[in-house]
Amino acid sequence: xxxxxxxxxxxxxxxxxxxxxxxxxxxxxxxxxxxxEKTVPLMGMLAAFIFAAQMLNVPIGxxxxxxxxxxxxxxxxxxxxxxxxxxVAVFVVQAIFFQDGGITALGAxxxxxxxxxxxxxxxxxxxxxxxxxxxxxxxxxxxxxxxxLAACATAIELAYSGTAALEIVLPAMAVVHAVIGVVExxxxxxxxxxxxxxxxxxxxxxxx
Amino acid sequence: xxxxxxxxxxxAGVLALFASxxxxxxxxxxxxxxxxGNASGKEQFPIILESLxxxxxxxxxxxxxxxxxxALEKR
Numbered sequence: 001x002x003x004x005x006x007x008x009x010x011x012x013x014x015x016x017x018x019x020x021x022x023x024x025x026x027x028x029x030x031x032x033x034x035x036x037e038k039t040v041p042l043m044g045m046l047a048a049f050i051f052a053a054q055m056l057n058v059p060i061g062x063x064x065x066x067x068x069x070x071x072x073x074x075x076x077x078x079x080x081x082x083x084x085x086x087x088v089a090v091f092v093v094q095a096i097f098f099q100d101g102g103i104t105a106l107g108a109x110x111x112x113x114x115x116x117x118x119x120x121x122x123x124x125x126x127x128x129x130x131x132x133x134x135x136x137x138x139x140x141x142x143x144x145x146x147x148x149l150a151a152c153a154t155a156i157e158l159a160y161s162g163t164a165a166l167e168i169v170l171p172a173m174a175v176v177h178a179v180i181g182v183v184e185x186x187x188x189x190x191x192x193x194x195x196x197x198x199x200x201x202x203x204x205x206x207x208x
Numbered sequence: 209x210x211x212x213x214x215x216x217x218x219x220a221g222v223l224a225l226f227a228s229x230x231x232x233x234x235x236x237x238x239x240x241x242x243x244x245g246n247a248s249g250k251e252q253f254p255i256i257l258e259s260l261x262x263x264x265x266x267x268x269x270x271x272x273x274x275x276x277x278x279a280l281e282k283r
Contacts, residue, residue: 001234004247031280040277045212047273048266052219055262057228064236065228085276093269098261102248154234163243172240176233 001069001154001177002094003109005102009161016157017107023115024088027081031208039078039205043086046074049191051090058183066180069150071117072125072143073188076135077195079207080122087114112153117146135203136189136196143188144181151177213270220262 008016050070057065070090074083091110094100101109121142128138151173159166195202231239238244 001232003234006246006248007238007243028280033280034282035277035280037281040274040281041209043277044270044274045209045216048213048216048270049219051269052216052224052262052266055220055224055227057230057232059228059230062236063230065230065232067227067232082277085280086273089269089273089276093265093272097265097268151233158243163246164237164241169237169241172237173233176237180233 001109001113001150002101003105003112003154003157005104007102007161007163008105008108008157009163010104012157012161013104013108015107016105016111020107020110020115023111023119024084027084027119030081031085034208035082036206039082042077042202042205043082046070046077046083047086047089050074050086051093053187054090054094060179060183062176064176064180066177066183068187069113069117069143069147069184070188071114072121072139072146072184073191075118075122075207076125076139076142076188076192077202077205077207080119082208083118083122084115087118090114108154108157112150112157116149116153117143120149121146136192139192140185140189144178144185147177147181147184148174151180213266216266216270217263220266221259224262225259 053068053070057067060066071083071087074086088110091101091106091114095103095106124145125138125142128141129135132138152170155170155173158164158169235244
């Protein structure tokens with residue numbers, strides 16, 4: 001779902017840079033001086049894993065592929081604000097070293113594929129967990145929802161940019177990503193289940 | 209811990225070579241709706257470079273994330 005340069009108008013990509021920067025600054029302020037030493041290697045591992053996993057497109061039908069986003073996975077393990085920092089690292093490295101997502105579009109890409117999942121997705125996860133008492137199912141649902149909302153945000157940005165008509169691009173993006181979201185949910189679930197077996201202590205870290 | 213990093217390097221350096229070349233959701237919608245041409249182009253590189261780039265990128269992002277973590281650590 002990486003938006004390349006050229007899809008967004010100047011107003012939209014600049015606005016998204018501002019929005020993402022503000023959210024990131026807020027996240028940094030929440031994390032600074034509070035991060036436990038034990039969490040740091042996990043940040044590195046998650047960044048590496050998510051970065052690599054985002055390269056693994058899988059076909060989802062109708063000549064289309066999808067890949068993991070990983071924002072909710074990161075947030076479930078690290079909390080919303082630390083996860084946001086991890087996701088920013090991933091998207092920045094992708095944009096600079098891989099031209100995966102434009103540089104002007106980086107603000108939008110960080111917001112859509114990162115911050116929606118790490119922050120909104122985290123609170124959806126927590127609410128679902130309170131209601132269902134099932135951590136894994138809640139994470140899977142939040143992960144699915146984050147993908148769909150990311151797609152909607154992308155569609156809205158495209159429409160505001162005049163690149164596509166909202167009434168066409170929004171349903172198209174939402175439907176495709178409702179399917180891709182299933183992959184996200186499945187992978188999120190699988191990774192968390194594996195961690196639950198192999199390193200359950202990692203599920204109990206303090207979350208910021 | 210190191211196992212996760214190694215597995216990630218394996219994903220990026222080896223598995224990624226077998227990743228689906230099909231367009232992702234956004235690319236597909238862009239193609240269907242006719243605005244795919246607006247994108248500034250993405251270059252194609254020989255396979256070995258893709259693999260090395262994947263490995264390099266994974267290592268770089270690992271270092272960036274750890275550096276960020278260290279900078280934000282509780283003192």
